[in-house]
Amino acid sequence: MEILMSPHPETPHASAGVAFIVNKTLIKPRKCTVSELVEGRALALKIEWLESETTTLINVYAPNNKSEHPTFWERVDTASQAYGLGRPNFLLGDFNLVEDPIDWAPAHQDDANADTWRHHNPTDRCFTYRANVNSQQIQSRIDRIYIARRTAELTYDWKIAPTSVPMDHWITMVKYAPTEAPVLGNGRWSLKPHMLNDKKVLKEIDKRGIALEDRLIEIQRNNPPRDNANPQLLNNIEHCNINAKQ
Incomplete structure (x- = not known):
């Protein structure tokens, strides 16, 4: 795990703060x-996958006071331009506002735009934040992920779920596969576990194994041209014959 973070300069251990955690057992980017x-409010991460493939994410923790939002977003935009980031593929985090009345309980309007999760789930109600205010429980979906149109078609499996650490926010998740990501197959061929107790199969494996061993000994003894008798190719042929028969 690699943790990349930006704590709040005034209250580094108490409030705000944004971070990325890169799990290098799941992804192996060339450069991050x-x-x-x-500071403590907006952090950008640019991931280089291949020579022609990069992904930019901006993680934000917007101010609680909505009157501060215009200035905050102007600062984010100015800094993004200064770093030459361009338009990000993902803009995610705690926005401290919602866009549709359906995302509030009790319902009320906050903003009038649309986000990607709502586009995929036009009628669902799923909240990411819960609190008690003036003896009334409020719920809202203030934690969201915005995705560029060019990237949205490469995302799938949206989820909103509780975190493993108890807190008043739930986590919003989505999976993303870059355009040039390698295609993974089904892995190596293998026997089904129940076949290990099948006497006919085991007998056939012994028979084939002995025959293959005899052929390998013959090749080693006579040393014929590799083009006519390749031990590795012979092994593959024998393996494929067993596979096809089963």
């Missing part, structure tokens, strides 16, 4: 570049 756009 971090840019601090607004």
Whole structure:
């Protein structure tokens, strides 16, 4: 795990703060570049996958006071331009506002735009934040992920779920496969576990194994041209014959 973070300059251990955690057992990017756009409030991560494939993410923790939002977003935009980030593929985090009345409980309007999760789930109600205010429970979906149109078609499996650590926010998740990502197959061929107790199969494996061993000994003894008798090719042929028969 690699943790890339930007704590709030005034309250580094108490409030705000943004971070990325890169799990290198799941992805192995060629290079990761971090840019601090607004201390403790906005952090950018540019991931280089291949020579022609990069992904830019901006993680934000917008101010609680909505009157501060215009200035905050101006700072984010100015810093993004200064770092030459261009338009990000993903803009995600705690926006401290919602866009549709359906994302509030009790319902009310906050903003009038649309986000990607709502586009995929036009009628669903799923909240990411819960709190009690003036003896009334409120719920809202203030944690969101915005995705560029050019990237949206490469995302799938949207989820909103509780975090493993108890807190008043739920996590919003989506999977993303870059355009040039390698295609993974089904892995090596293998026997089904129950076949290990099949006496006919085991007998056939012994028979084939002995025959293959005899052929390998013959090749080693006579040393014929590799083009006519390749031990590795012979092994593959024998393996394929067993596979096809089963």
